[in-house]
Amino acid sequence: MIKKDIILDGLNCASCAAKIENKVNTMKEIKSASFSFATKVLSIEYEDSLGFEAILDKIKKIVNTLEPDVIVKTKNYYEELGRHNHPIKDECCSGHDHSHGHSHGEGSHSLLNKKNVRIALGALLFLGGVILKQNQYIQLPLYIFSYFLIGGDVLLRAARNIMRGQVFDENFLMAIATIGAFAIKEYPEGVAVMLFYQIGELFQDIAVERSRKSIKSLLNIRPDYANLKTEEGLVVTKPELIKVGNTIVVKPGERVPLDGIILEGESMVETSALTGESVPRRVKAGDTILSGFVNTNGLLNIEVKKEFGESTVSRILDLVQNASNKKAPTENFITKFARFYTPLVVIGAALVAIIPPIVTGEAFADWLYRALIFLVISCPCALVISIPLGFFGGIGGASKSGILVKGGNYLEALNGVDTVVFDKTGTLTQGVFKVREINVAEGFTRSEVLRLAAMAEIHSNHPIAKSIIEEYNGEVDEGLINSYEEISGHGIKANIEGKEVLAGNIKLLHREGVAASQLDSSGTIVYISIDKKFAGSITISDIIKEDSAKAIKALKKQGIKKLIMLTGDLDNVAKQVSEELRLDEYYSELLPEDKVNVLERIKETKSEKGKLVFVGDGINDAPVLAMADIGVAMGGLGSDAAIEAADVVLMTDEPSKLSEAISIARKTKKIVLQNIILALGVKGIVLILGAFGVATMWEAVFADVGVALLAVLNSMRVLKTK
Template sequence: MANEQKHDGCCSGHHCSSEHTHGKKTLTVLESAAAVASDGTAALSGKAIVYSVHGMDCSSCAKSLERHMRTLPAVKDVSVNFSTGKMQLVSDGLQDDAVIREVAKAGYSAQRLERRTSGEAVKKDQAGTLLTTLSGVFLALGFASSLTSLDASVSTILYALAIISGGYRPARSAFYAIKSKSLDMNVLMSVAAIGAALIGEWLEGATVVWLFSIGNLLQTKSIEKTRDSIRNLMDLAPPEAWVKKGETLTRMSVEEIGVGDVIVVKPGEKIPLDGDILAGHSSVNQAPITGESIPVDKQAGDAVFAGSVNESGALEIKVTKLVADTAIARIIHLVEEAQEKKAPTQAFVDKFAAMYTPIVLILALLVIVFPPLFGFGTWGEWFYKALELLVVACPCALVISTPVAIVSAIGNAARNGVLIKGGTFLEKAGAIEAIAFDKTGTLTEGKPRVTQVVAVGEAEDVILAIARTMEERSNHPIAQAIVAYAKQKQIAARAGDDYQALVGKGVQATVDGVVYYAGKPALFEELGIDMSPWKEQIASLQVEGNTLIVVGTKHELLGMIAVADAIREITVGAISQIKAAGISEIIMLTGDNAGTAKKVAAQTGVDRYFAELLPQDKVEAVKKLQQEGKVVAMVGDGINDAPALATADLGIAMGGAGTDTAMETADIVLMADNLEKLPHTVRISRKALVIIKQNIWFSIVVKLVALVLIFPGWLTLWLAVLSDTGAALIVILNSMRLLRMKP
């Protein structure tokens, strides 16, 4: 069925939330305000300020912090995202210090991000590491003293100190969670630790707190590593540039440089802003932006992107975009938005967890009350089992099973020149069965090349020399293709005059006193030349997709030049790799005739093609594939193919680095203008789905096993904590494998 979650192209790439809802983009008040406040000015009424929050290790932490911040009268709107570790705050004059203090009350540390494109990392939370270490030391001392002849109260005091030092932060977070009417794992763990102390299980309580604390620390560090994949992107572009003013060079901050200014980039330096080369030529490594592995030769008139590396010659570049509008800034913005969007699996798990935690608390109360009432064991025994139940049932591993995998996959793709605009599209890409490609400009280069020269009355060199002489003055793509081919063969033009364009037919010129013509076969039929000896050959070349330029005089035919749209060098290998990645069918959509389509399909490895299509016919072709029961992705340039991209289950645009339109219209954007990274996109999407399923099933199985072990009394409280934090850590590490996947 047609995809209902598409862009309508109504907003610019860096100001839009890209939230897809029934064909429209919706911007929340918060996101609009965030876009306005992206310059990092002081917190003013109605503007959103972005803070990086350290210490959140699952989405329930984010929800608790969000609810706590909403209790402040000055806060008008707030959004805390666990995946990116960021908080957007709209307040009525609330100062940064006050915000940071309130975040600290909830058990986390915050730091304001100066601008959306900045890459400053949050100052590492040393206090958390210190408290965890202290807790471990007190626990070890308490256990050691219990093995000596010292009074039992000594070990009890040491265990109590271990609980206080390691449990201070979780207890504080639990207090603010309860105050804001939310229940998270801090609440469950705090209840378990206090409960253990109340029934005299001081060693158990201290062990619970320390394991929980160290688990949190490891989880936080691991999750921060996945977020660093985006911070590394942010650090690509240099903060300053050499600006040319007259004959002098001035070092300036990129924020102070405007459109139209001329900057100079020396060999070996990173290009600081998007622009067009005015002078100089060089080899430019665009891998950070487009993912292309081979540097690209650039000269005057070519576009360059911020964050790419100038490898050889010095370049003078005219700035075309401000720092906030560069390709790298748009990439960062879109990746962050993508990571903030929940995939269907994540949304379901979050809803499940929201209902699950209160149910567990009620169940724990029932376990405490009913079995002893009916004579099944003592109150203390069932109270202990209830505490184990609270710890085991904590859904942390399940809740983080999806978002960490999605953040890792999207971050990996972005580093390799692919923008995946959200978890929804990552999941869809993993489920794709068929991919439909537009031919022109996608499988082919979109510009003609000479494929064959057929000599009739003269040698090939003579035909090309005369053709070049006539075509050099024309801007027509076919004429330029013939001139380029002659130059490649090092065949010079001859002296000519009396050039004339024969509208709709060809050209003529006088060369060495003889009038020559170059044009369609019909032109020579009009001149009275019998074309019948070559009709079969002409028809054969045309069926294969060639446009024929016949060269001759009024009296004889010299030869024919066949010109066709060339297949991209990368296409055949990319299609082969896509099939190897598990895509069952490759389809080509083209407006060309069936003969051309058949030839291109045979050369590229396409399984099936639809020929002679108008733009609206491409939409019908995609619908036909969907009606056959396939999940279909459409790959095009994001402009001419917009209707088909919108109709497909997944729209993939090529050449996003150079076009805003491609970034806005598609669900996935290949930054380079080729298919090189599409196989990697398919593989990482499928791997992400596998890892998400592994994480979910692993989390559920661990919980079920631990729950079963509670009631026979085989599970201790500290083992329950170990099963919870251990499961969460394994889920995170499993997800982080996606960061290491290479094309």
């Protein structure tokens, strides 16, 4: 399956965007299509065997039919998000003059474009008509001229769309409503409604673009250039052209363009754009450094370890882009609701215009006026614009705090969390193990036990193994290791210098027929056997993170019902950590498959609507991360496996980020609900008042564009995550 991104530049009409998305989804070549209103990106998935050019041509025809003034182009998404000062030429596939109102362009960012000047002249003529109300021979022509100056583009688009079979759009509805006002001789109101509709659309477009820019500024971590070190000196080039193994130079004040290892130099780097951490880090030669960091003072020579497409900053931007395609249930509901809302209100308008005059014998003009009010507020733009912006803003704000959420569906799901299950090592504890004690059995020496244990663990990446190797602190001749076997959930079995060495838990020794008794300790114990004889034990301790207690306290304050820990450690170690952090439950001595079984049982006990979160390292815990309602990877910065396995990635080692993620999710949901209530509430009230002859078309215009503007402005509040 191939995924491609297509930019629909100038598409600011949310209901129009929904039509395009629905139409593209009906294409037999397309498996799925999703349009992000916040980024203007249409993401499509299709089979490998199908050519992209043929699919693109069909999409161009759909866009050209529905919105001919929208520019369709393919472009690297990272450039769209982050490249402001060094633009790369786009590959435009189709397009016309940016002159599509609602506004699909025509320099909507400039107040002095042709459209706005035309509206201003129309407003002056309208004002002249109001002043000269005593002279009908002058007044009426002024109203007519001002009407066409202000709303001529709306009428033109309405006529053009009718010819394409697109009847129930906002242009048609506004045209019918204002022409209807002229028909019943409400000339000033017809012009005024069109004028304030156009002004409202202008401010709405400005607010939408400002919201988009605010979201993009949160993600403006893409480096614009790289200083490539060559024999001739430094060459400034695009990060995409740098190869693995090249050396780049990052000067003070510059953003690190690619992931790599520092060869020379020492500096403080600002990591807040990726992790949300306000305190700079000190880096030196030999340290790993990630793209997106900002070098603050020293000069750094860096060997590139990943090409730009695989770098941390690319993965983060790609993740946030994809997040807008995984829509929240609320978004999907509003999209479906919008399809029925407009036709129902139009049908209601027709009934209001026809039935009451027939039944009561009242003047047809009065009820037609009331019906026109229905038409003015029959567009659901306030909902269709503000809700996607709200969710995308929440995702963008979370990423600024070092929390990557893979979709609006997961952001919304965080609102319903009632059970959180933590892995222990590296999540609640530092995962930095130190050898605390070495005990040896009779007939063996401390140095012998430690040396053979270190040799047995030399191929393991487990923190416990690394602590033993670090404690040994000597040269390990791997040629002396004749065989090596890692037994999942038990430990290591190796043949070293002709001796059978076992290093693992008590289960490993018992499994291999070695007589040994379980020891009592608050640390993790590695039992050592040499040639089927118990040789001794190494006690290793892990330290609870300072942030863990804060995280547990915050989650309980947020109303999380159960906080549970799973670990492969011994019961006494797990019990100590659980009691210190005041967790509700813990499960110890679990093999990887045991964690899956335990999580299944926990899921069965939680409430039906409640969501279960599993927090792990994203590498060893992939099965349980996938099984949980929401999988959260801890310390995922720079980890491909963490980003791949989890639904949410906390880019620092702070468990309290989960509580912050829940807070952001709740704030986002609150703002989204406010917009739904605001839009439907105001529109519903004005519909009722209009039906009873209380509301006028002025209130109807406010219920349409005014409410949409307020909803967009309200959505921007979600960008403030603190």
